Amino acid sequence: MEIDVEKPDQYQTGVVFPKLELRADEKARVNVLSLKKWEIALTHWVDRMGYVHCLYPFKTVKELIEVESDYGKPEDCILCKKSADGNKHVGLPSRRYAVRVLRYKTDVQGNPVATGGLQYWMEIWILGPKKFSQVIEKWKEWGNLAKHDLALHCTEAKYQNMDIDIKKDALWIAEKDKVVAYWKSEADKYNLMECLGAKVPKEILERRFAMMSRREPDYGPTKETEELDAEKLLGEGTPTAKPASAAKDELAGLFDDEKQPKPDAGALLPENGKRKKGSDATPPKKDYLEGLLDDL
Ligand SMILES: [Zn+2]
Numbered sequence: 001m002e003i004d005v006e007k008p009d010q011y012q013t014g015v016v017f018p019k020l021e022l023r024a025d026e027k028a029r030v031n032v033l034s035l036k037k038w039e040i041a042l043t044h045w046v047d048r049m050g051y052v053h054c055l056y057p058f059k060t061v062k063e064l065i066e067v068e069s070d071y072g073k074p075e076d077c078i079l080c081k082k083s084a085d086g087n088k089h090v091g092l093p094s095r096r097y098a099v100r101v102l103r104y105k106t107d108v109q110g111n112p113v114a115t116g117g118l119q120y121w122m123e124i125w126i127l128g129p130k131k132f133s134q135v136i137e138k139w140k141e142w143g144n145l146a147k148h149d150l151a152l153h154c155t156e157a158k159y160q161n162m163d164i165d166i167k168k169d170a171l172w173i174a175e176k177d178k179v180v181a182y183w184k185s186e187a188d189k190y191n192l193m194e195c196l197g198a199k200v201p202k203e204i205l206e207r208r209f210a211m212m213s214r215r216e217p218d219y220g221p222t223k224e225t226e227e228l229d230a231e232k233l234l235g236e237g238t239p240t241a242k243p244a245s246a247a248k249d250e251l252a253g254l255f256d257d258e259k260q261p262k263p264d265a266g267a268l269l270p271e272n273g274k275r276k277k278g279s280d281a282t283p284p285k286k287d288y289l290e291g292l293l294d295d296l
Contacts, residue, residue: 003204005204005207005208005211017124017190017194017195018121018122018123018124019123019124019125019126019195020101020103020123020124020125020126021160022152022154022157022160022162023154023157024154024155024156024157025153025154025155026108026153026154026157027106027108027109027110027151027152027153027154028103028104028106028110028151028152028154029103029104029106029110029111029112029149029150029151029152029167029171030101030102030103030104030123030125030149030150030152031101031102031104031145031146031148031149031150031170031171031172032099032101032125032135032145032146032150033100033101033102033146033172033179033183034099034100034183034187035099035139035144035145035146037099037100037192038097038098038099038132038192039097039098039099039192039193039196040061040064040095040096040097041053041054041064041095041096041098041193041196041197042054042056042058042064042067042068042093042094042095042096043093043094043096043196043197044079044080044083044090044091044092044093044094045090045091045094046079046089046090046091047089047090048089049198049200049208050197050198051096051196051197051198052079052197052198052199052200052205053193053196053197053198053199053200054067054072054077054079054080054093055076055077055078055079055080055202055205056072056073056076056077056080056093057076064095065095067080067093068092068093068094068095071083071084071092071093072084072092072093077093078202078205078206078209079093079205080092080093082209089212094128095128095129096126096127096128096196096197097126097127097128097129097132098124098125098126098127098192098193098195098196099124099125099127099192100122100123100124100125100183100187100190100192101122101123101124101125102120102121102122102172102179102183103120103121103122103123104118104119104120104149104171104172105119105120105121110151110152110153112171118171118172118174118175120171120172120179120182122182122183122186122187122190124190124192124195126195126196131162131164134164135150135164138150138164138166141166142166146170147169147170147173148166148167148168148169148170149166149167149169149170149171149172150164150165150166150167151163151164151165151166151167152164152165153165
């Protein structure tokens with residue numbers, strides 16, 4: 001059956017999903033409940049198509065990072081070739097990460113709403129390497145992020161630049177059984193790889209480019225060096241997060257009470273359940289929530 005490349009729904013596998021996206025100056029409070037379940041993908045920004053997965057047949061994350069640092073593999077991926085040829089409509093392959101987060105209903109200041117109890121829903125957070133590193137740094141510094149909500153403050157909407165701060169507590173724990181049940185029922189609805197970009201076969205892409213360059217000479221290779229906004233679209237603008245040291249000072253000592261698990265969580269506490277403090281690079285040891293979170 002012929003397809004019409006002007007009708008993306010005939011070939012795109014793109015999905016509709018609740019994307020974590022903030023307006024300028026908007027604040028949000030979220031929790032990265034399943035810290036272990038991240039997806040990484042190498043995608044190209046393609047005008048009018050959005051993010052499309054690189055066609056290089058990656059087998060490992062190492063390969064993926066190598067292809068990115070080589071600015072693509074033109075012999076293996078038509079999109080890498082287009083971007084290497086200077087086609088301004090196709091971006092270089094770049095790493096993006098996706099993770100599910102629990103987002104709370106808050107007021108404009110990012111505080112939980114006063115009435116109606118704890119309200120939350122799942123969103124998909126797509127991050128570029130810098131924001132991903134910011135989150136991972138929080139994890140290294142504070143331990144299991146399921147125990148600490150993140151406070152986000154959007155400083156710039158177009159590129160989704162934001163401050164990422166850590167909270168001393170996690171609101172969801174007050175209703176943990178309910179939230180975990182919700183999380184389990186919701187998580188399978190979204191395939192993170194599909195959220196990261198469309199998987200479009202080479203033949204489809206070739207047809208599309210052939211047609212577009214006939215219709216618009218501008219769509220073919222060009223000598224213009226105009227950089228795509230793709231990198232900026234990842235939210236990789238000027239880092240705006242508060243320095244980790246500042247956050248540490250502000251929150252120093254807040255976790256002392258956590259050394260003793262709450263009685264209702266005692267049953268879930270592994271023997272060596274204490275979390276390391278400080279900025280030690282070693283990933284944190286298991287803690288009392290791990291049992292609850294292991295299969296999320
Ligand atoms: Zn590629």
